[in-house]
Amino acid sequence: QQQKRPPLAPPKPPEIVRPDFPPEEVSLLIQHPMVQDALYVCVALYEYKDLEHSSEAWCAPGFRVDVMELTNEDWHKGVCNGQTGYFPSNYLERVPERGAVLRCLYDYQAQRTDELSISAGQVIFRLENQNNGWIYGRFRNNRGLFPASYVEELEDFR
Numbered sequence: 001q002q003q004k005r006p007p008l009a010p011p012k013p014p015e016i017v018r019p020d021f022p023p024e025e026v027s028l029l030i031q032h033p034m035v036q037d038a039l040y041v042c043v044a045l046y047e048y049k050d051l052e053h054s055s056e057a058w059c060a061p062g063f064r065v066d067v068m069e070l071t072n073e074d075w076h077k078g079v080c081n082g083q084t085g086y087f088p089s090n091y092l093e094r095v096p097e098r099g100a101v102l103r104c105l106y107d108y109q110a111q112r113t114d115e116l117s118i119s120a121g122q123v124i125f126r127l128e129n130q131n132n133g134w135i136y137g138r139f140r141n142n143r144g145l146f147p148a149s150y151v152e153e154l155e156d157f158r
Contacts, residue, residue: 038066042092050085057085116144
């Protein structure tokens with residue numbers, strides 16, 4: 001069970017220029033229509049291009065992938081940016097029913113055992129707002145607290 005964070009102010013984001021994630025030629029503002037026959041929705045954690053099956057299907061961290069078919073435990077057939085292709089299952093994370101999908105804007109190194117270290121560009125899940133400037137979240141099997149000001153919510157997953 002999670003511990004409640006004492007009412008300490010979270011650290012301020014470092015004074016750096018906000019990086020572009022993904023690169024400028026890849027826009028997260030691409031309108032992604034809902035895929036009616038999807039088994040479930042995933043978010044891409046890493047960049048991948050399906051060169052073997054489709055020259056068009058690719059994803060980048062934070063992109064929505066509608067999973068259409070579970071080919072086997074290692075591969076999912078899905079739709080990303082309107083293109084169908086095959087994506088490695090370990091590059092995708094199923095979007096939970098509750099919570100939100102977040103992208104890290106800055107690196108944060110955990111200072112305590114109940115905190116979660118995060119990296120700029122990483123995609124993580126918010127499990128609970130702490131209402132004191134901290135968020136309790138998850139990346140893969142790791143859970144912990146991190147500063148709310150270090151992340152932004154990805155709108156495509158609401």
